[in-house]
Amino acid sequence: MEEVALAATAFVGTHFLLSHPLRGALVRRVGERGFLGLYSLVAAVTLGWLVVAYRAAPPGRALWPVGDGLWAVATVVMLVASVLFMGSLVRNPALPDPTGRARPVPEPRGVFAITRHPMMWGFALWGAAHILVYPEPSNVVLAGAIVVLALVGAAAQDRKKARLEPGFWPEWERRTSFVPFARGVRLRGLGGHALGGGLVVWLVATWAHLPLAGWAAGVWRWVL
Numbered sequence: 286m287e288e289v290a291l292a293a294t295a296f297v298g299t300h301f302l303l304s305h306p307l308r309g310a311l312v313r314r315v316g317e318r319g320f321l322g323l324y325s326l327v328a329a330v331t332l333g334w335l336v337v338a339y340r341a342a343p344p345g346r347a348l349w350p351v352g353d354g355l356w357a358v359a360t361v362v363m364l365v366a367s368v369l370f371m372g373s374l375v376r377n378p379a380l381p382d383p384t385g386r387a388r389p390v391p392e393p394r395g396v397f398a399i400t401r402h403p404m405m406w407g408f409a410l411w412g413a414a415h416i417l418v419y420p421e422p423s424n425v426v427l428a429g430a431i432v433v434l435a436l437v438g439a440a441a442q443d444r445k446k447a448r449l450e451p452g453f454w455p456e457w458e459r460r461t462s463f464v465p466f467a468r469g470v471r472l473r474g475l476g477g478h479a480l481g482g483g484l485v486v487w488l489v490a491t492w493a494h495l496p497l498a499g500w501a502a503g504v505w506r507w508v509l
Contacts, residue, residue, distance in 0.1 A: 289342050289423045292335040293430035299327050300434055305441055339427050348420040353506075359414040360491070360503045366414065367487040369465075370407030372396030372479030377404070378457055379442060390456045394474035401461035405439035408432075418502075439463065 303311070303324050312320045372395050378388075379402070396403035412431035415424065443463070446454040462468045491503025501509050 286342055286345065286423055286426070288338040289335070289426050292331065292338040293426050296328075296331040296335050297430050297434045299331055300438065301441065303327060304438070305445065335427065335430070339423055342423040345422040348422065348425065351418050351420065355417055356506055359418045360506075362410050362414040362417070363491065363503060364483065364487045366407040366410035367490070368475070368479050368483030369396050369399070369403040369410070371482035371486060372475065373404035373407065374482075375476070375478050378453070379404075379446065388453060390453055390460065393461045393471075395476060396479055397461060398468075398471035398473065400463065400465040400467075401457060402439040402442070402463065405435040405442075406465055408435040 303320075308320065311323065315323065376391075376395075377397075378391075393401070400406050409432045412428040412435070415428040416432075419428075440463070443454070443458060447458070487503065492505050494500060494502035495505060495509065
């Protein structure tokens with residue numbers, strides 16, 4: 286358990302250090318491509334350490350009982366997370382723009398009318414759902430690390446984007462919300478890539494728990 290906590294701290298901490306306070310100096314020293322290679326290497330090593338430590342940790346006692354009610358809640362949360370994630374892959378202003386050209390600030394549609402960080406909230410909801418139905422201490426640490434990395438990372442991204450794109454990001458922030466549905470329920474423009482893609486990812490990912498982990502998840506708990 287202690288090693289899981291240490292590995293989770295290293296995984297999250299190095300992400301934040303490399304993404305923000307150390308990024309500028311490292312890019313100047315090794316270049317953008319060198320930095321991306323270093324970032325990827327550190328992320329892979331720390332994630333690998335976290336996975337190995339998690340798999341080696343002896344099972345702990347569940348922190349609360351889990352019944353069908355919690356499973357139903359987690360199943361819906363995972364569907365929302367999948368829709369947010371798949372929707373974030375298309376026309377996402379937070380993704381790098383290789384052209385570097387100035388761009389107009391669009392009206393938020395689809396998942397971006399829900400939150401300007403749909404990808405990060407998808408990861409955070411994934412972590413929350415896994416804590417909810419599997420409250421074993423080492424899993425709480427691992428999934429909690431994902432939640433912290435996603436939400437604190439989203440807040441840090443806002444600050445960095447506002448600095449790098451002062452003509453775009455502050456206005457994008459004004460038109461959108463950090464917390465989902467904080468500006469009301471706006472579901473217009475949810476396309477097939479979000480709804481259909483999210484549904485497919487949700488069904489496949491929850492089904493995969495049975496062959497990979499040995500227990501059914503999601504709707505498959507009641508179907509299989």
